[in-house]
Amino acid sequence: MSNEHVTELFDEHGNLIGALLNAEAWITVKKHVTKELGCAAPEPEKPEPVADWELLKQYWDFPYPVDMDVTCECCGNQTEDWSADEPRKFRLSSANLAGLVSFTCQTCKAKIVKKHFKDYIKAECSPYQAEKTAGKEGRY
Ligand SMILES: [Zn+2]
Structure with a gap:
């Protein structure tokens, strides 16, 4: 051109x-x-802690297979395999060996936490809050 x-x-x-x-x-x-180009930068995104996730997978001792699906209850966004989405529907924000894995919904910014227990997985979705004011519920 x-x-x-x-x-x-x-x-x-x-x-x-x-x-x-x-x-x-x-x-x-x-x-x-x-x-x-970010001169008026939106909030910088931290890279996904993929190494932590890999470590969790490596030491996976739950009696069920590694689960890759994520669902956002706040906006209905969902995926069968978050790591396969390009671009991401959900970004991995943390993972630890205790089985706590959290994601950020790329549609509504809600935080989704998947807690892996011995017998089941519990997923919690908390809506995005621009300011984290402790103890105060959102204005919704
Ligand atoms: Zn969402």
Whole structure:
């Protein structure tokens, strides 16, 4: 793509290395670009603690197979295998050897905690709260 507004730049091997915008084009897209590239950053996301999850799987001693399904009771979002979703429907936010695994719903930001007990799995869904004010229930 190359026109009067945008000139794509290539290296000697033909790989795209960047693009040059003229002033008019830049002014038009500047707001979007700075937003998209995180200059007006949304909250930074921590990487998923996949190593913790792998460790839990490795030492899995529950009498049932590793469960990969996650359901958000708050918005109905669900998946059969959270690790297979690209992009993620649920992001792994923590996992520990006690069998406590938590996820963040990517649709409504609710927190889903799956507690693995000896005989069963209990899932809890708590709606997203912008501010964590202890002891105060949400305004819903
Ligand atoms: Zn949700």
